Amino acid sequence: GAVVSQHPSWVICKSGTSVKIECRSLDFQATTMFWYRQFPKQSLMLMATSNEGSKATYEQGVEKDKFLINHASLTLSTLTVTSAHPEDSSFYICSAETTGGNEKLFFGSGTQLSVL
Amino acid sequence: GENVEQHPSTLSVQEGDSAVIKCTYSDSASNYFPWYKQELGKRPQLIIDIRSNVGEKKDQRIAVTLNKTAKHFSLHITETQPEDSAVYFCAAGGNKLVFGAGTILRVKS
Numbered sequence: 001g002a003v004v005s006q007h008p009s010w011v012i013c014k015s016g017t018s019v020k021i022e023c024r025s026l027d028f029q030a031t032t033m034f035w036y037r038q039f040p041k042q043s044l045m046l047m048a049t050s051n052e053g054s055k056a057t058y059e060q061g062v063e064k065d066k067f068l069i070n071h072a073s074l075t076l077s078t079l080t081v082t083s084a085h086p087e088d089s090s091f092y093i094c095s096a097e098t099t100g101g102n103e104k105l106f107f108g109s110g111t112q113l114s115v116l
Numbered sequence: 117g118e119n120v121e122q123h124p125s126t127l128s129v130q131e132g133d134s135a136v137i138k139c140t141y142s143d144s145a146s147n148y149f150p151w152y153k154q155e156l157g158k159r160p161q162l163i164i165d166i167r168s169n170v171g172e173k174k175d176q177r178i179a180v181t182l183n184k185t186a187k188h189f190s191l192h193i194t195e196t197q198p199e200d201s202a203v204y205f206c207a208a209g210g211n212k213l214v215f216g217a218g219t220i221l222r223v224k225s
Contacts, residue, residue, distance in 0.1 A: 004159075006159075032211075034212075034213075042217070042218070043205060043215045043216065043217045043218050044160070044205065044215045046212065046213075046214070046215075049212060093159065093160075102167070103148075104150070104162060104165065105150065105162070105213060106162065107152075107159040107160045107161075108159060109158070109159045110158075110159055
């Protein structure tokens with residue numbers, strides 16, 4: 001399958017700071033990427049849809065000013081958690097959608113964020 | 117919007133037995149139904165998928181069936197092995213996927 005790289009794999013930060021997470025499609029171009037949040041032993045909750053060259057589409061209840069998404073190229077989307085608080089601590093995972101018919105979704109390796 | 121329900125939440129089987137996980141969805145416009153396997157601390161891995169123009173698809177020990185009329189689809193794993201133990205997620209959608217709550221599969225040797 002296609003390869004999606006996500007960095008960093010884990011990050012610890014102080015409350016009030018911002019954290020940037022990168023998601024890259026390594027061997028394909030992705031006009032659409034998705035960002036999820038996953039709590040322990042729970043499912044994947046879609047946060048937003050990242051569209052190359054346009055604004056992201058956020059799910060209901062997700063603060064767009066807190067979770068900034070930039071999809072500046074066909075292989076890179078970034079999620080910035082601004083002014084992080086302990087309740088933002090979670091596993092964040094991205095996915096990228098292949099194009100060209102029969103689209104499939106492939107996931108990054110996830111980022112464990114801990115806010116102190 | 118789409119709503120996906122997945123059952124059972126946990127499933128224990130003896131090595132060599134079959135495992136079946138079922139999902140129902142609500143949006144008749146959904147046309148893509150993938151299944152993902154997630155091991156602890158790792159990314160979800162696409163294991164099989166089916167599109168709405170197909171009723172069944174098989175890949176070695178894994179098969180998926182789709183009933184569009186009833187809006188449900190199922191994952192079948194035959195001859196289970198300990199390495200099949202993981203959390204399995206179904207998903208349904210088109211432009212956007214909605215995931216089921218997951219099934220913890222334990223294969224006992």
